[in-house]
Amino acid sequence: MLKRIHHVGIVVSKLDDAYRFWRDALGLPVTKEATIEDQGVRAALLKIGDSEIELLEPLNPENGIGKFLAKRGGGLHHVCFETDDVARELDAAKQKAIPLIDQAPRKGLAGMICFLHPKATRGVLVEYAQPLDEH
Amino acid sequence: MLKRIHHVGIVVSKLDDAYRFWRDALGLPVTKEATIEDQGVRAALLKIGDSEIELLEPLNPENGIGKFLAKRGGGLHHVCFETDDVARELDAAKQKAIPLIDQAPRKGLAGMICFLHPKATRGVLVEYAQPLDEH
Numbered sequence: 300m301l302k303r304i305h306h307v308g309i310v311v312s313k314l315d316d317a318y319r320f321w322r323d324a325l326g327l328p329v330t331k332e333a334t335i336e337d338q339g340v341r342a343a344l345l346k347i348g349d350s351e352i353e354l355l356e357p358l359n360p361e362n363g364i365g366k367f368l369a370k371r372g373g374g375l376h377h378v379c380f381e382t383d384d385v386a387r388e389l390d391a392a393k394q395k396a397i398p399l400i401d402q403a404p405r406k407g408l409a410g411m412i413c414f415l416h417p418k419a420t421r422g423v424l425v426e427y428a429q430p431l432d433e434h
Numbered sequence: 435m436l437k438r439i440h441h442v443g444i445v446v447s448k449l450d451d452a453y454r455f456w457r458d459a460l461g462l463p464v465t466k467e468a469t470i471e472d473q474g475v476r477a478a479l480l481k482i483g484d485s486e487i488e489l490l491e492p493l494n495p496e497n498g499i500g501k502f503l504a505k506r507g508g509g510l511h512h513v514c515f516e517t518d519d520v521a522r523e524l525d526a527a528k529q530k531a532i533p534l535i536d537q538a539p540r541k542g543l544a545g546m547i548c549f550l551h552p553k554a555t556r557g558v559l560v561e562y563a564q565p566l567d568e569h
Contacts, residue, residue, distance in 0.1 A: 300461065301460060301482060302460070302482075302483055303482060303483025303484065303485065304439050304442065304482055304483060304485045307439065307442060307513050309558055311556065312556065315513065316556075317555075318555060319556075319558075320532075320555050324530050324532055325436060325515075325560075326435065326436065326528075327436070345516060347436060347437075347439055348437055348438025348484065348516075349436060349483065349484065350438065350439045350441060350485065352513075356467075357453065365457065370462075371557065372556060372557050373556050373557045373558075374510075374556070374557035374558050375510035375511075375512075375557075375558055376508075376510070376550075377510075378442050378487075378510065380460075380482060381483075392459075395459050397459055417509075419450075419455060419459075420448065420452075420455050420509050421446065421452075421507060422443055422506065422507050422508045422509035422510075423508075423509050423510055423511070425460075432518075
C-alpha cells in the first residue's frame with residue numbers, strides 16, 4: 300500500500316541556483332545533499348511536511364536527467380510514493396502488467412526504490428521508495 | 435509557512451482513462467470530482483497520505499491545460515503547497531520579488547489558492563492553497 304508522497308523530483312540546472320528559490324525564498328530546509336555517481340546526478344532533499352522536494356542536477360548532459368534538462372530546461376520530473384515494502388509493490392505492479400523501468404528494487408537517495416515506466420501513465424514518471432533506517 | 439504538499443497536479447486527456455492507473459492500479463481513492471468552469475477543467479482529487487493527486491482534464495484545447503496537453507501529451511503540471519494563510523504567503527512572495535501569476539488569492543478546487551509564475555523557478559509551476567472548512 301502506498302502511504303504518502305515521499306518526494307517530488309525536480310530537474311535543475313544548478314543546485315546552488317535552485318536553492319535561491321526552494322530554500323531561500325520558500326524556506327524549505329535542505330536535509331540531505333549527495334552525489335549519486337551511478338545515476339549521474341547531484342541531488343538534494345528539502346523538507347516540506349512529511350514529504351520532500353528532490354532537486355536533481357545532472358553531472359553530464361548524456362544521461363536521462365541531462366537530456367531532460369536540455370529538452371525542457373528543467374522542471375517537474377517525477378513523483379515518488381512511499382511504501383513499506385517496495386518489492387511487494389513491484390510484484391503487484393507486475394501482476395497488473397504495469398510497464399516498468401526497474402525489474403527489481405535498487406538503492407537510491409530515498410532508500411530502496413524502483414521506477415514505473417511513464418508510458419504506464421501517459422507521461423508521468425512514478426517512483427516507489429522504501430526508506431531505509433538511518434541510525 | 436508552508437506546511438505540506440497539498441497536491442501534485444497532473445494533466446490528463448480523459449479522467450476515466452487516468453482512473454485506470456491512479457485509482458485502479460495504484461489504489462488511490464477518489465475523494466472529489468468537479469467541473470471548474472472558469473478554469474475550463476474537469477478535475478479529480480485522489481488521496482495519498484495527507485496529500486492528493488489532482489488530475490486535470492481540459493474542457494477545451496484553447497486554455498492553459500488544453501495547450502499543455504496538446505504540447506506534452508499530459509504529465510506533471512504543478513505542485514501545490516498548503517498554508518494556513520494564502521494571502522500572507524502571497525504578500526511574502528511579493529516582498530521577495532517572486533514573479534506571480536495571481537496578484538490576489540482566488541477560489542480553486544483546493545480552497546483559496548494562488549499561483550507563482552514558473553519563471554520564478556525555471557519551469558516549475560507552484561501553487562499555494564489554504565483549504566476552506568467544509569462543514
